[in-house]
Amino acid sequence: MEFNPTIVAFLCNWCSYTGADLAGTSRMKYKPNVRVIRVMCSGRVDPTFVYKSFREGADGVLICGCHPGDCHYQEGNYKCLRRFKLMKKYITQMGIEPARLHLEWISASEGKQFAELIDSMTARIKELGPSKIKTVVETLAI
Amino acid sequence: MRSMEEARIGVYVCWCGNNIAKMVDVELVTELIGKLPHVVVSKNYKYMCSDPGQELIAEDILEHNLNRVVVAACSPRIHELTFRKVLEKSGLNPYLFEMANIREQDSWVHDNREAATRKAVELVAGAISRVQYHEPLDKRSVGINPATLVIGGGVAGMSAALEVANAGREVYLLEKTEQLGGMVSHFDLTFPYLYDADKMLEVMIRRTINHPHIKVFYNTTISEVHGYIGNFETTIQSDSNQEQTLTFGNIIVATGLRPFDASRVGQYGYGRLPNVITSVEFEDLLRTGQVRTKEGNIPQNIAIIHCVGSRNTEFHEYCSRTCCQVALKFANQLRSLLPDSNIYDLYADMRAFGKGCEELYTATSKKEIIFMMFDQQHELPQIIKSVAPGDPPMLIFFREKISGLGLEIPADMIILMVGMEAHPDVKDIAHAVGISICSNAFFIEKHPKLDPVATTTSGVYIVGNCQGPKGIPDSVAQAKAAAARVLATINQGSVHVEVTTAEVNETLCCGCQTCIMVCPYTAIHYDREKKVSVVNEVLCKGCGTCGSTCPTGAIRSKHFTDQQILSQIDGLMKMALKIE
Ligand SMILES: Cc1cc2nc3c(=O)[nH]c(=O)nc-3n(C[C@H](O)[C@H](O)[C@H](O)COP(=O)(O)OP(=O)(O)OC[C@H]3O[C@@H](n4cnc5c(N)ncnc54)[C@H](O)[C@@H]3O)c2cc1C
Ligand code: SF4
Ligand code: SF4
Ligand code: SF4
Ligand code: FES
Numbered sequence: 091m092e093f094n095p096t097i098v099a100f101l102c103n104w105c106s107y108t109g110a111d112l113a114g115t116s117r118m119k120y121k122p123n124v125r126v127i128r129v130m131c132s133g134r135v136d137p138t139f140v141y142k143s144f145r146e147g148a149d150g151v152l153i154c155g156c157h158p159g160d161c162h163y164q165e166g167n168y169k170c171l172r173r174f175k176l177m178k179k180y181i182t183q184m185g186i187e188p189a190r191l192h193l194e195w196i197s198a199s200e201g202k203q204f205a206e207l208i209d210s211m212t213a214r215i216k217e218l219g220p221s222k223i224k225t226v227v228e229t230l231a232i
Numbered sequence: 233m234r235s236m237e238e239a240r241i242g243v244y245v246c247w248c249g250n251n252i253a254k255m256v257d258v259e260l261v262t263e264l265i266g267k268l269p270h271v272v273v274s275k276n277y278k279y280m281c282s283d284p285g286q287e288l289i290a291e292d293i294l295e296h297n298l299n300r301v302v303v304a305a306c307s308p309r310i311h312e313l314t315f316r317k318v319l320e321k322s323g324l325n326p327y328l329f330e331m332a333n334i335r336e337q338d339s340w341v342h343d344n345r346e347a348a349t350r351k352a353v354e355l356v357a358g359a360i361s362r363v364q365y366h367e368p369l370d371k372r373s374v375g376i377n378p379a380t381l382v383i384g385g386g387v388a389g390m391s392a393a394l395e396v397a398n399a400g401r402e403v404y405l406l407e408k409t410e411q412l413g414g415m416v417s418h419f420d421l422t423f424p425y426l427y428d429a430d431k432m433l434e435v436m437i438r439r440t441i442n443h444p445h446i447k448v449f450y451n452t453t454i455s456e457v458h459g460y461i462g463n464f465e466t467t468i469q470s471d472s473n474q475e476q477t478l479t480f481g482n483i484i485v486a487t488g489l490r491p492f493d494a495s496r497v498g499q500y501g502y503g504r505l506p507n508v509i510t511s512v513e514f515e516d517l518l519r520t521g522q523v524r525t526k527e528g529n530i531p532q533n534i535a536i537i538h539c540v541g542s543r544n545t546e547f548h549e550y551c552s553r554t555c556c557q558v559a560l561k562f563a564n565q566l567r568s569l570l571p572d573s574n575i576y577d578l579y580a581d582m583r584a585f586g587k588g589c590e591e592l593y594t595a596t597s598k599k600e601i602i603f604m605m606f607d608q609q610h611e612l613p614q615i616i617k618s619v620a621p622g623d624p625p626m627l628i629f630f631r632e633k634i635s636g637l638g639l640e641i642p643a644d645m646i647i648l649m650v651g652m653e654a655h656p657d658v659k660d661i662a663h664a665v666g667i668s669i670c671s672n673a674f675f676i677e678k679h680p681k682l683d684p685v686a687t688t689t690s691g692v693y694i695v696g697n698c699q700g701p702k703g704i705p706d707s708v709a710q711a712k713a714a715a716a717r718v719l720a721t722i723n724q725g726s727v728h729v730e731v732t733t734a735e736v737n738e739t740l741c742c743g744c745q746t747c748i749m750v751c752p753y754t755a756i757h758y759d760r761e762k763k764v765s766v767v768n769e770v771l772c773k774g775c776g777t778c779g780s781t782c783p784t785g786a787i788r789s790k791h792f793t794d795q796q797i798l799s800q801i802d803g804l805m806k807m808a809l810k811i812e
Contacts (some may be wrong), residue, residue: 096805107309125358133484136797146809160663163775165752168748169777200671
């Protein structure tokens with residue numbers, strides 16, 4: 091059977107979630123692999139949310155926030171960016187390819203960019219294949 | 233987690249007519265979801281947001297003693313508040329509700345029914361898992377400062393200011409330049425009835441300046457605004473270079489647009505050819521009462537070119553909406569001033585919509601104006617300076633679209649109908665007041681049809697051209713609409729604001745003060761006696777950054793708690809693996 095990845099995405103309410111909605115209002119089509127979780131700001135994305143998503147079997151995790159300088163709360167996205175770099179290191183230690191975690195700035199008007207991002211990310215994760223953490227978790231029964 | 237009664241969840245899947253039902257098998261979603269633990273009722277209905285849809289939820293809450301509700305429908309940005317109100321009316325705390333977005337982020341963006349249905353099931357499963365951990369939150373009521381800030385002193389800004397001030401409320405009007413009036417202060421007459429622009433504007437300006445409730449600040453703009461609806465604050469640098477702090481409860485943004493820079497269209501020669509001028513410059517010329525070339529001659533051949541910088545993907549894709557009518561206005565004025573000259577009107581399309589405008593077109597077309605069409609997308613006209621002695625000073629080469637013929641028009645004066653575009657500082661304004669701009673850099677309204685002058689930031693309104701190009705009547709209408717909204721809020725005296733703030737658990741806090749360093753609003757302070765950090769609920773805007781930074785997990789971001797989000801992940805991933 092064809093591998094159909096599941097991608098968990100954390101979108102900030104003000105820019106990115108609105109941008110994703112715009113892709114919808116503009117009836118743009120993209121791959122059905124993403125599951126969006128809304129947070130007020132990308133600064134709210136706690137590393138545990140990311141680890142938990144992988145732990146539960148997500149093949150990819152996406153974080154989207156406002157463009158630098160555009161965060162509704164001034165600088166939550168910068169804080170997210172700093173944390174993102176640490177998260178990349180951490181998941182590598184967990185045995186997850188760093189490419190499975192992605193951060194992108196999407197503004198409220200970038201519906202098209204959001205649709206393209208989901209397509210390209212889905213393609214990239216498909217290439218990587220299913221996340222191995224699933225089997226690790228299963229065999230260790232943790 | 234706080235002690236909690238057993239969750240009794242009602243789930244409602246909306247068809248949205250055919251918008252959702254066409255791509256998502258709502259029956260199947262309802263069925264699969266109905267099997268999940270804690271789900272007491274699971275139903276679908278044609279329009280959940282309609283009155284019968286809302287009543288369905290209200291009745292179930294009573295009949296089945298529900299204590300949690302999930303609606304799978306459009307984006308929560310559209311109807312979350314609608315459904316929260318249903319819970320409230322039924323005696324449930326409005327925060328015991330969650331929405332799953334299966335329209336904007338599912339049915340509208342996919343074309344595979346099976347995959348879209350599966351996605352819907354997973355999203356709803358996540359919402360069900362999350363809502364179990366929702367907690368009742370108290371609403372916070374804040375008083376409304378009755379003063380209003382208006383940014384921009386064009387016709388839109390002044391109209392809004394006057395409407396609010398006439399109701400006896402204070403208005404601070406900030407104008408970037410040294411005078412009021414905006415674009416209209418350039419105009420001679422106004423379309424479609426060719427009224428005197430000065431007469432209208434003078435009265436408006438006089439009323440504004442002399443109004444006891446309006447304080448105008450010239451050469452002033454804003455850089456930063458603090459606070460929230462009802463309680464905003466900003467510091468301005470006024471004329472005499474003195475700092476002044478203003479406090480107000482609502483903001484109306486009316487910063488307008490600026491004319492497109494015509495020199496960007498190389499083949500029109502603007503900036504190189506002295507008698508190629510913009511529509512704004514031509515208005516200034518008309519106000520002198522005489523139309524003459526730069527050399528002081530009466531022009532024999534005058535051409536008007538439409539859509540300069542508009543409706544062309546190289547510049548702006550949008551239509552600037554007023555220039556066609558302005559061109560008609562010019563043709564009329566030219567015909568009266570220069571009865572013997574040839575007047576050419578080169579258009580891409582003639583967009584004379586709106587009250588009185590098609591009539592203006594018909595009347596103008598009877599005045600020996602030569603209308604011709606060109607291809608705006610593929611072949612813009614070319615203007616050259618002619619060199620042969622005896623030739624007219626300039627020639628326009630273009631392909632007439634209907635006949636397909638290549639034509640050559642002589643001209644002594646060419647008027648470029650420049651489009652409108654955003655000011656270079658539009659982002660700074662957006663940022664200062666916390667609103668968004670669209671891909672054309674116009675401010676985004678809350679809802680294009682249902683809430684066209686509000687924004688997603690409570691207490692901030694957008695009126696006039698800054699919301700998108702439009703004529704004076706529409707600008708004034710928006711201004712008065714926003715004023716009505718502001719006055720309604722002031723009259724209420726208070727508003728409810730979101731209570732999704734952060735909260736420190738004193739027993740878990742180790743006093744490291746990391747949260748204080750990351751909070752962008754200095755909403756957290758350190759209690760030296762207790763050796764813990766404390767959040768000031770009024771200052772906190774609920775971004776949640778402190779919550780994800782605290783090393784001991786002492787901070788709860790209300791309504792976005794770790795537990796709520798982790799359960800949402802859990803719920804949707806479990807369902808994903810199950811379906812797999
Ligand atoms: C050549 C031409 C002719 C036109 N003729 C007609 C006509 O005949 N009839 C008609 O109905 N419409 C006409 N229009 C359209 C008309 O110009 C607009 O409808 C009108 O100007 C919109 O008013 P406004 O107040 O929204 O914006 P503006 O008139 O642009 O006013 C905005 C004001 O805000 C100020 N401002 C900008 N940024 C800031 C800031 N950061 N801080 C503080 N202040 C700021 C500006 O200085 C300005 O005073 C014409 C347009 C053009 C270009
Ligand atoms: S109003 Fe007319 S001239 Fe202006 S951009 Fe639209 S079509 Fe072109
Ligand atoms: S970051 Fe957490 S532990 Fe540190 S002071 Fe703030 S609330 Fe307390
Ligand atoms: S949620 Fe944001 S605004 Fe509120 S205290 Fe925490 S960091 Fe500050
Ligand atoms: S609100 Fe979008 S990143 Fe902060």
